[in-house]
Amino acid sequence: MTPGLPPASPACQRLSPRARVGGVLLALGALAFALGRGGSGESVAPPGIQAPPPMLSAAGWTDAVPHFARGWVSPPAHTPSVHGSSLCALPSGDLLAIWYGGSREGGIDVALYTSRLPAASGSWTTPRLEMDRVMAQQELDRVIKKVGNAVIFPDPRGLLWMVFVSVSVGGWSGSALNVRTSADEGRTWSSSERLTLNPFLNLSTLVRNKPIFARDGRIGLPVYHEMAAKFPQILWLTPGADGRLADYRVRNLLGQAGLIQPALVPLDENRVLMLLRDRSADRLMRLALSQDAGWTWSEARHTDLPNPDAAVDGLRLRDGRILIVYNHASRSRENLRLAVSSDQGRTWRAGAVIEETPWEEYSYPTLAEDRQGRIHLTYTWRRERICHVSFNIAWLDQRSLAQDRANSP
Amino acid sequence: MVGFYVSAVVLLLWAGLAAAGRRLAPHGFTLWRRLLLGLVAAGLAFLALGGVPLWMRAFSFHSNPSLPLLGLGLVAWARVVLERDWFGSADWLALWGFGAAAGTVLYLHSLVATDLDMYFWGWERGLAASALGALAVLSIAGGLRAGLLLVAALAAFGLDALESRNAWDYVIDPIYWLLSLGMLAAIWLRAARRARRLGPTAAVHR
Numbered sequence: 001m002t003p004g005l006p007p008a009s010p011a012c013q014r015l016s017p018r019a020r021v022g023g024v025l026l027a028l029g030a031l032a033f034a035l036g037r038g039g040s041g042e043s044v045a046p047p048g049i050q051a052p053p054p055m056l057s058a059a060g061w062t063d064a065v066p067h068f069a070r071g072w073v074s075p076p077a078h079t080p081s082v083h084g085s086s087l088c089a090l091p092s093g094d095l096l097a098i099w100y101g102g103s104r105e106g107g108i109d110v111a112l113y114t115s116r117l118p119a120a121s122g123s124w125t126t127p128r129l130e131m132d133r134v135m136a137q138q139e140l141d142r143v144i145k146k147v148g149n150a151v152i153f154p155d156p157r158g159l160l161w162m163v164f165v166s167v168s169v170g171g172w173s174g175s176a177l178n179v180r181t182s183a184d185e186g187r188t189w190s191s192s193e194r195l196t197l198n199p200f201l202n203l204s205t206l207v208r209n210k211p212i213f214a215r216d217g218r219i220g221l222p223v224y225h226e227m228a229a230k231f232p233q234i235l236w237l238t239p240g241a242d243g244r245l246a247d248y249r250v251r252n253l254l255g256q257a258g259l260i261q262p263a264l265v266p267l268d269e270n271r272v273l274m275l276l277r278d279r280s281a282d283r284l285m286r287l288a289l290s291q292d293a294g295w296t297w298s299e300a301r302h303t304d305l306p307n308p309d310a311a312v313d314g315l316r317l318r319d320g321r322i323l324i325v326y327n328h329a330s331r332s333r334e335n336l337r338l339a340v341s342s343d344q345g346r347t348w349r350a351g352a353v354i355e356e357t358p359w360e361e362y363s364y365p366t367l368a369e370d371r372q373g374r375i376h377l378t379y380t381w382r383r384e385r386i387c388h389v390s391f392n393i394a395w396l397d398q399r400s401l402a403q404d405r406a407n408s409p
Numbered sequence: 410m411v412g413f414y415v416s417a418v419v420l421l422l423w424a425g426l427a428a429a430g431r432r433l434a435p436h437g438f439t440l441w442r443r444l445l446l447g448l449v450a451a452g453l454a455f456l457a458l459g460g461v462p463l464w465m466r467a468f469s470f471h472s473n474p475s476l477p478l479l480g481l482g483l484v485a486w487a488r489v490v491l492e493r494d495w496f497g498s499a500d501w502l503a504l505w506g507f508g509a510a511a512g513t514v515l516y517l518h519s520l521v522a523t524d525l526d527m528y529f530w531g532w533e534r535g536l537a538a539s540a541l542g543a544l545a546v547l548s549i550a551g552g553l554r555a556g557l558l559l560v561a562a563l564a565a566f567g568l569d570a571l572e573s574r575n576a577w578d579y580v581i582d583p584i585y586w587l588l589s590l591g592m593l594a595a596i597w598l599r600a601a602r603r604a605r606r607l608g609p610t611a612a613v614h615r
Contacts, residue, residue: 015552023556024546024549027545027546027560028546030563030567034563037534137461142469144469168470199516199531199577199581201471201472229519248574249529249532249575251526252526254526
């Protein structure tokens with residue numbers, strides 16, 4: 001007899017032979033139904049990723065005059081604290097940035113804000129509140145303690161996606177991801193949908209960086225897990241015919257323990273580079289390589305670049321080189337630098353210093369390229385504002401040369 | 410989907426209230442009083458604590474209760490409200506055994522095999538449904554009523570009844586897993602205590 005339960009009557013000990021036949025038929029019917037419903041998700045590696053923008057030779061490069069500009073995405077004192085910006089270039093040519101701001105990181109008054117830099121204008125629009133705790137609670141039908149990191153990106157069909165973190169229980173390690181889409185470049189949004197990505201109460205999946213796009217329409221979004229074990233993951237989102245989310249699944253990269261906030265840089269139609277934030281005592285940026293469009297990954301190896309347990313981002317330039325932005329320190333986030341690799345991440349050449357002030361914080365950088373090939377960078381400036389920097393390859397090369405001269409004996 | 414979760418919370422609250430009522434009134438409640446407890450449970454589910462209804466608090470914490478866990482709630486409800494026992498001891502043992510095994514494999518396998526990603530298999534719709542169907546057929550063919558909970562899980566998976574689209578979430582969840590481990594431990598302890606009480610001679614005679 002089972003503890004806590006009364007002895008069962010003999011009649012309910014076992015099913016009768018007739019009931020067994022009925023039950024088996026019922027099970028087969030349910031199986032046929034479940035199989036018949038099918039699923040739109042794919043369980044195999046994507047057939048390659050969307051080709052990055054065409055490479056241009058130096059001679060074909062039209063933007064030969066060095067360009068550099070610095071500005072602000074968030075107005076002064078808009079919120080006491082800001083962090084975690086994400087940036088994308090929209091099909092219309094506008095830039096759209098998203099970040100979270102409030103009294104402090106993780107505060108209940110924290111909200112997600114967006115600002116737009118119209119292609120024809122030189123200034124960012126007034127921040128617009130996109131999502132706060134109360135709105136998320138209403139859309140997701142559950143208690144929401146706080147919202148956090150968000151990324152926005154347009155897919156190849158022009159639909160804009162927003163993936164954001166919300167927490168119902170505990171701290172950031174209790175995070176879950178939610179998705180919403182916009183057919184009008186972020187002016188209106190669909191209702192949010194909660195994704196279930198973890199078997200243990202769906203706890204602890206976070207997002208930080210932009211995705212890659214597979215040729216079959218799937219979106220490979222780099223995400224990560226933080227509770228107990230820390231490791232990167234790739235969330236594969238499958239858009240339906242109507243553009244909404246039809247299916248999703250996450251692949252855990254359990255072998256890359258201690259590494260989070262993966263940033264993906266497509267090298268060609270099959271190979272993708274992954275940059276990783278190092279939470280181990282080594283404090284060195286790591287790299288992993290995928291040869292099958294982001295489905296499987298090599299073991300992450302150290303680079304010779306330091307990483308103070310801070311987010312990094314990367315971008316494939318139109319001349320084929322890789323640009324990264326990172327904190328060049330092993331203990332603090334008091335500087336922000338660029339580096340360029342001409343050999344697909346094997347070696348790095350120091351680039352410009354974007355920020356450097358002792359005891360201050362410059363962090364969570366995001367890179368995007370606009371239609372003209374100009375590069376845009378947003379980042380957290382001392383937790384007070386979101387800063388925007390734009391430059392071109394000519395400026396990047398000019399600064400790399402200057403850095404080389406400064407470094408030479 | 411919200412209606413599904415509200416129903417589950419009402420059912421569990423109803424079972425809880427009825428169980429508490431049985432302790433207070435050992436001779437049992439009349440059918441009308443038991444139905445009244447159902448209304449009270451429905452009211453409690455919508456009772457707002459800090460502006461949030463109780464059902465929503467439960468849903469926030471545990472968005473994907475497995476079908477076996479919901480089935481356990483239903484069986485408990487039938488026992489205290491309808492005063493009918495739907496499961497026999499073999500069913501209970503099968504349920505606890507399945508919960509303990511499935512939960513241990515799913516939640517702890519990565520401690521042993523770091524490259525194995527068992528949760529991902531739950532998104533392989535054909536594979537997951539076939540495995541679940543085979544398990545349900547075997548259980549029912551063996552005469553276990555508990556197999557019907559696997560049929561319910563299979564049907565719910567086909568309907569995408571839970572928020573999750575992963576088959577694992579339809580058959581196991583952390584609460585069911587921990588409950589299963591606890592119940593198996595209690596069964597084992599009780600058996601060990603009885604064996605000690607009876608002594609070695611009793612074991613020989615048995």
